[in-house]
Amino acid sequence: MEKDLTPSGERKLECDDVSKCFQLLESILDGEVNSESKETLDGKLAKCQPCFEYFHLEQAIREVLKTKCSKQPVPSELASSIRQKIEEIK
Amino acid sequence: MSEVQRKKYSEKEKTNIFDNEFMPHIDSMYNFGYRLTFDEDDAKDLVQDTYLKAYRFINSFEQGTNAKAWLFRILKNSFINEYRKKSKQPAKVDYQEVETYYNSESVDHSITSDLRVDAVKDMIGDEISNALNSLAVDFRTVIILCDLEGFTYEEMAKILDIPIGTVRSRLHRARNLLKDKLRSYAQDMGYDTDNED
Numbered sequence: 001m002e003k004d005l006t007p008s009g010e011r012k013l014e015c016d017d018v019s020k021c022f023q024l025l026e027s028i029l030d031g032e033v034n035s036e037s038k039e040t041l042d043g044k045l046a047k048c049q050p051c052f053e054y055f056h057l058e059q060a061i062r063e064v065l066k067t068k069c070s071k072q073p074v075p076s077e078l079a080s081s082i083r084q085k086i087e088e089i090k
Numbered sequence: 091m092s093e094v095q096r097k098k099y100s101e102k103e104k105t106n107i108f109d110n111e112f113m114p115h116i117d118s119m120y121n122f123g124y125r126l127t128f129d130e131d132d133a134k135d136l137v138q139d140t141y142l143k144a145y146r147f148i149n150s151f152e153q154g155t156n157a158k159a160w161l162f163r164i165l166k167n168s169f170i171n172e173y174r175k176k177s178k179q180p181a182k183v184d185y186q187e188v189e190t191y192y193n194s195e196s197v198d199h200s201i202t203s204d205l206r207v208d209a210v211k212d213m214i215g216d217e218i219s220n221a222l223n224s225l226a227v228d229f230r231t232v233i234i235l236c237d238l239e240g241f242t243y244e245e246m247a248k249i250l251d252i253p254i255g256t257v258r259s260r261l262h263r264a265r266n267l268l269k270d271k272l273r274s275y276a277q278d279m280g281y282d283t284d285n286e287d
Contacts, residue, residue: 057205057210064218065218065233070215071121074116078138082137086141
């Protein structure tokens with residue numbers, strides 16, 4: 001299904017520089033870019049459909065990785081066994 | 091381990107650093123070890139080994155700097171030097187080749203256009219974990235460090251001994267591979283991932 005945009009076209013359907021834009025979006029999501037660029041980001045997302053989609057998809061993936069990735073419980077004896085070994089080499 | 095800035099900590103200081111700066115990271119360390127080896131015993135050995143090395147080389151740790159990154163670097167090196175050598179892991183993939191392939195713009199575009207945000211959000215933890223675990227270890231590692239452990243690119247560069255530019259590009263490629271996996275799960279879930287009609 002085509003993304004249904006208004007006839008006037010609120011967002012461009014093609015991004016002029018996918019590689020560069022996507023890399024910038026990733027750096028922003030990873031917290032590597034300062035707030036000044038975040039304003040540029042809002043403008044960009046409002047104008048470019050591929051960037052808009054990419055940003056939200058990347059954001060969703062980071063979110064599920066952070067919240068849903070199963071965590072392994074640490075074996076209860078691990079910490080004490082480490083301390084014991086440290087005592088031995090002291 | 092480097093000889094620079096070698097300090098002399100007293101026994102009391104050593105214990106203090108070990109207890110207050112090293113041990114609080116045991117949970118993250120164990121999970122990192124487990125995600126590298128997929129084996130509880132190997133993960134335990136790796137973590138224990140890391141903490142022993144950390145104690146032995148405690149004088150090269152500068153108090154007040156990032157202990158977690160320092161520990162992760164030791165664990166990663168132990169994994170490469172000891173575990174990976176004796177494990178029955180498949181032969182090393184030529185990452186350069188993989189990375190070159192996944193750097194092309196056409197790959198970028200096709201991947202983004204047909205995986206939906208809704209489908210990603212509906213995935214369960216097992217699917218996310220399986221997708222992550224299916225990636226080759228170098229790609230898996232950068233995602234773990236960045237997204238699960240919250241390290242900065244600079245910290246990752248130090249942990250992995252690679253330039254920041256390589257961190258950025260490897261992460262980008264790792265995420266594309268992950269999206270590939272997630273897309274195939276989405277298709278199995280019955281999400282229409284193609285925009286053909």
